[in-house]
Amino acid sequence: MPISSMAHTISVRTRPAVQAAQEIARSHGIVAGQARVLHDANNVVVHLAPSPVVAKICLASVGDHGWRKLATELEIARHLIRAGAPVVGPSQELPPGPHVQGDFAMTFWRYQDHDPSAVATSQGAGQALAQVHEALDSYPETFPSFLDRQVKRAARILFSESVPSPLPTTEHAFLCSQYLSITSELDDRKLRCRTLHGDPHRGNLLVSKTGYLMIDFESVCSGPLEWDLSALPGLGANTFSGDEELLSLLRRLRSLCVAVWCWTRSRSSIALDRTARNHMDLLRLAA
Structure with a gap:
């Protein structure tokens, strides 16, 4: 943990x-x-x-x-x-x-002792994720699509008419338009899916004295390799052979989902508000 x-x-x-x-x-x-x-x-x-x-x-x-x-x-x-x-x-x-x-x-x-401030190297992060993927390949059950988990959860928040939006007014319209644009592009693609960690960001990667360890498996899902690569810290995705165009698209989608999720909880955390704004900046740069 x-x-x-x-x-x-x-x-x-x-x-x-x-x-x-x-x-x-x-x-x-x-x-x-x-x-x-x-x-x-x-x-x-x-x-x-x-x-x-x-x-x-x-x-x-x-x-x-x-x-x-x-x-x-x-x-x-x-x-x-x-x-x-x-x-x-x-x-x-x-x-x-x-x-x-x-x-x-x-x-x-x-409890795993580790250094939370240690820099995670691209190679170390990529190798740890690759080993987790290999082990997930033999898991006997199937999992819902990443689109049915993180992505549709973001859509429910963005397009809900039953409750006031928790998102800043200035950002809401932009996020809605980006959601429709990105998912429209995804609809035109045939995705090759596998079982994924779902959320292998830096916070879910521990750098210990014995090596890299991954945690938090509640987001395990089915999806293209590039969905996991979109969350890897640094340049970890470079250790894999993936579709660069799809990876770029899914990085935008990842930033959108993170921004929406963080802003729904940002009243209790300055750090979450900061994270949401960082991902908004990334999304605007890539749009």
Whole structure:
């Protein structure tokens, strides 16, 4: 699970999730009195310090969508570990779950020490992703298209008439026009699809003393290789043989999806607003 260079303070919003994870940890003999929030977006991710355990927590109950996402991610991670892929796996300190405590569902993962400020080389990032792809090739289940996950989620936000748009007024029309332009170009292409990580950005790549490790498998999907390459840090995509024109198009689509997603949550995070604006700049440059 991701570990940021500066852990978030446990806030009024995240405290109930942290306490739920601590309760389950204590019931399994895990000491978690120094818990620190590592990530707070779709899920709350908590290092249950001083124990080498990380909890990934969401609002969910047994069997619902959030719970199933956590369960599927665990199964994918177990498969990748068995296949020898460079990933951070589930915790061995306690049953990884999914567990339910109150209003929260959660899974437990191995804490991986790493340097969040280290520069990820193109070769290292590309090789780690290639190994994950190879392991995913043998996964026995199929996954929804990337268009049915990140992309349609962005469309629902952009074109919803039932709720006010969370996007800045000055950017909304531009994002809508870009969405229609990019997806129209994609409709004219025949895509060669495979199983992908779905979101292999720098935050999901840990640089440890033993090498590069990938995390976060809840966005695993089916799509063209270039969709994963569009998220790779630096020039990692150069380690693959791909369609440069398609890659350029999907980088635009990736920036659009990231900008929309970040702006829906930016009220609680200056960093998310900054990320959204960075991707808007990239999108305008490429348009």
